[in-house]
Amino acid sequence: MNWGVxxxxxxxxxxYSTAFxxxxxxxxxxxxxxxxxxxxxxxxxxDHKDFDCNTRQPGCSNVxxxxxxxxxxxxxxxxxxxxxTCPSLLVVMHVAYREAREQKHREVAGENCRRLYPNPxxxxxxxxxxxxxSLVFKAAxxxxxxxxxxxxxxxxxxxxxxxxxIPPCPNIVDCFISRPTEKNIFTLSxxxxxxxxxxxxxxxxxxxxxxxxxxxxxxxxxxxxxETRQFRSVVHSKDCxxxxxxxxxxxxxxxxxxxxxxxxxxxxxxxxxPIGEDVIS
Numbered sequence: 001m002n003w004g005v006x007x008x009x010x011x012x013x014x015x016y017s018t019a020f021x022x023x024x025x026x027x028x029x030x031x032x033x034x035x036x037x038x039x040x041x042x043x044x045x046x047d048h049k050d051f052d053c054n055t056r057q058p059g060c061s062n063v064x065x066x067x068x069x070x071x072x073x074x075x076x077x078x079x080x081x082x083x084x085t086c087p088s089l090l091v092v093m094h095v096a097y098r099e100a101r102e103q104k105h106r107e108v109a110g111e112n113c114r115r116l117y118p119n120p121x122x123x124x125x126x127x128x129x130x131x132x133x134s135l136v137f138k139a140a141x142x143x144x145x146x147x148x149x150x151x152x153x154x155x156x157x158x159x160x161x162x163x164x165x166i167p168p169c170p171n172i173v174d175c176f177i178s179r180p181t182e183k184n185i186f187t188l189s190x191x192x193x194x195x196x197x198x199x200x201x202x203x204x205x206x207x208x209x210x211x212x213x214x215x216x217x218x219x220x221x222x223x224x225x226x227e228t229r230q231f232r233s234v235v236h237s238k239d240c241x242x243x244x245x246x247x248x249x250x251x252x253x254x255x256x257x258x259x260x261x262x263x264x265x266x267x268x269x270x271x272x273x274p275i276g277e278d279v280i281s
Contacts, residue, residue: 016095016123016131017088020204024197028085031193036077040186043179044074050178057170064164064175070152073183077190080145084197087134094130123208132208139201142194149191156191157184 017025047069053061106113123131149156160180165172177183 024200053175055173060169083141087137135201135205142198
């Protein structure tokens with residue numbers, strides 16, 4: 001396993017994740033991947049070899065082992081971890097695609113052109129949907145594998161002793177599993193971490209949806225306020241132009257109506273009236 005490449009992928013996933021996503025990544029890497037690689041694989045390495053039945057009938061132990069343990073824990077966990085971590089890598093690939101497209105656009109249009117993506121790693125547009133669908137997919141994968149484990153092993157704990165009467169066993173035989181307590185501990189730890197990962201994925205999805213709804217409401221509210229200001233400014237400009245038009249159309253000798261004191265005032269006619277004529281109130 002190339003740990004340098006793995007570290008680069010982890011840093012890329014961590015860079016474009018939210019706080020919930022970083023906690024999820026730490027939980028998967030420390031309590032699932034490392035436990036699987038360091039300890040769990042060794043515990044289940046002798047699973048079939050140390051499965052003993054109290055009979056020497058050829059094929060009895062193989063048939064009983066296949067009946068009670070149809071799929072190995074290790075292989076199920078390996079498939080689960082692969083399917084759970086792939087969506088996060090798709091997010092990193094989507095960001096890399098955006099960066100490559102932005103670079104090609106600059107090469108064609110020049111450095112001073114308008115950018116396609118102001119921030120390629122910001123979760124907007126298609127990247128937001130990719131990230132949200134990756135969260136839903138990760139939670140769904142963990143749920144499906146937990147259901148499979150529950151169907152194979154009740155309460156997620158393999159029994160220490162099983163009774164088998166499947167042919168070619170001559171009668172009811174007792175079969176014993178190696179390291180049952182140790183296997184139960186590792187199984188429960190993996191199941192608990194899977195439940196926590198599901199919870200974190202759902203919380204992050206709710207956080208993204210809530211944040212997007214909040215931003216949409218704020219933008220609509222801001223646009224409505226802007227439209228109200230524009231409407232008021234237009235109405236105010238029309239009123240001002242109307243009042244200026246009425247003042248310009250006033251002829252000498254006409255009457256002016258003052259709304260403040262409700263009086264009619266005759267404007268003096270300098271052309272025909274003698275100087276000192278009283279104003280009719």
